[in-house]
Amino acid sequence: MSSKELVRTALYEEHVALDANIVDFHGFELPIWYSNIKDEHLATRSGAGMFDVSHMGTFRFTGAEVKGWLETLATQRVTSIPNGRCAYTHFLDYDGFIIDDMIFAVVSEVEIIGVPNASMIEVMWQWFKDNLPSDDSVIIENLSSATSIIALQGPSAQDLLTSVLGSENHVGRFGWQQIISNKLNVTGWIQGTGYTGESGYEVFIPNEDATVLWRSLIEAGATPVGLGARDTLRLEKGYLLSGVDFCWPKLTEATEFLARDSWETNVPFGLDMNHDFIGKSRVSSHDPTDARWWGVKYTEKGPLPRPGKEVANLEGDIIGKLSSGAPSPSLGNLGIGIGYLQGVDEGDEVFIVASPRKSVKAVVVRPPFV
Numbered sequence: 001m002s003s004k005e006l007v008r009t010a011l012y013e014e015h016v017a018l019d020a021n022i023v024d025f026h027g028f029e030l031p032i033w034y035s036n037i038k039d040e041h042l043a044t045r046s047g048a049g050m051f052d053v054s055h056m057g058t059f060r061f062t063g064a065e066v067k068g069w070l071e072t073l074a075t076q077r078v079t080s081i082p083n084g085r086c087a088y089t090h091f092l093d094y095d096g097f098i099i100d101d102m103i104f105a106v107v108s109e110v111e112i113i114g115v116p117n118a119s120m121i122e123v124m125w126q127w128f129k130d131n132l133p134s135d136d137s138v139i140i141e142n143l144s145s146a147t148s149i150i151a152l153q154g155p156s157a158q159d160l161l162t163s164v165l166g167s168e169n170h171v172g173r174f175g176w177q178q179i180i181s182n183k184l185n186v187t188g189w190i191q192g193t194g195y196t197g198e199s200g201y202e203v204f205i206p207n208e209d210a211t212v213l214w215r216s217l218i219e220a221g222a223t224p225v226g227l228g229a230r231d232t233l234r235l236e237k238g239y240l241l242s243g244v245d246f247c248w249p250k251l252t253e254a255t256e257f258l259a260r261d262s263w264e265t266n267v268p269f270g271l272d273m274n275h276d277f278i279g280k281s282r283v284s285s286h287d288p289t290d291a292r293w294w295g296v297k298y299t300e301k302g303p304l305p306r307p308g309k310e311v312a313n314l315e316g317d318i319i320g321k322l323s324s325g326a327p328s329p330s331l332g333n334l335g336i337g338i339g340y341l342q343g344v345d346e347g348d349e350v351f352i353v354a355s356p357r358k359s360v361k362a363v364v365v366r367p368p369f370v
Contacts, residue, residue, distance in 0.1 A: 009054040010207035026119040028055040037228035041329040048156040049225035054148040057121035059114045063138035077272035081106045086174045088270040096282020105176040117242040148210035153200035160220045197237030238367020245323040266293040291342040295367040298335035302360030305337035310353040330370045
């Protein structure tokens with residue numbers, strides 16, 4: 001563990017007041033749960049869950065050629081994304097391995113906002129700085145420490161948000177806009193993005209505006225949700241988690257198993273091969289039988305699937321292992337997992353080597369699970 005002092009978000013005292021169970025998450029003191037993971041998970045799927053995700057980074061890129069420049073680094077075709085829209089991408093190193101994944105918003109032809117993962121803020125800041133144009137035509141700013149991010153997710157998210165900030169501040173899925181004048185006088189911007197697979201928003205505001213928005217959304221009916229349920233929610237939708245489902249090999253905690261590229265992660269969005277980008281040669285070099293990221297869903301009871309558990313075919317040959325796994329609250333705690341498997345197709349039956357004594361039968365699926 002780092003000896004650096006833990007960082008508290010602008011909402012730390014709100015979490016304490018709600019008696020949250022607070023943990024060290026990549027150097028931030030954040031709630032893992034308020035009541036329990038299952039209840040918070042189901043509240044998000046059925047109503048509206050609210051998350052403090054201010055540990056995520058916020059970068060601003062500006063310049064006349066900013067879209068074309070970022071496209072040379074990103075697996076996503078940045079120039080194809082309209083203004084006022086968000087998109088998902090990977091950033092690969094020169095060997096083709098994923099450094100980090102990121103949601104970015106195209107604000108205008110000359111401005112883009114990116115959201116790096118908390119553990120990768122410093123790494124991605126340096127990567128972008130090292131790859132800036134030599135003519136200073138693109139400028140990067142780190143807004144992370146001054147910005148709070150509140151995510152509101154679930155089928156009731158729109159009703160709650162518009163009751164607090166007004167209907168003019170609703171944006172659709174993957175939309176982006178500046179926050180319009182509202183009764184709370186909060187400023188910033190809002191994105192139709194999230195990490196739960198539900199409809200909803202991520203609201204980016206100055207730290208000083210965080211408390212009033214947080215309290216107002218609770219009063220409107222939002223359920224505070226911790227990082228524990230955020231993880232089970234993203235797992236049910238098959239979303240990658242940086243450092244868990246892939247890890248840049250140059251990090252000290254990296255393993256060979258998690259050194260992956262965008263083809264291997266098998267994500268159905270964020271990869272556009274119709275442009276040149278750093279690391280592309282590895283992505284295009286794979287044989288169809290190489291290991292790729294798949295979901296597995298239990299078809300019988302047994303010890304739960306956990307990260308690192310091996311996966312075998314019906315003949316007993318090891319064909320891969322899990323990177324993530326847990327009981328699914330939305331499926332009655334049925335075991336689900338995701339990992340890198342070789343030579344499988346959707347619908348194949350496999351065994352999860354869940355314990356030394358028990359292998360559990362499962363079926364290969366392409367997430368989402370729910």
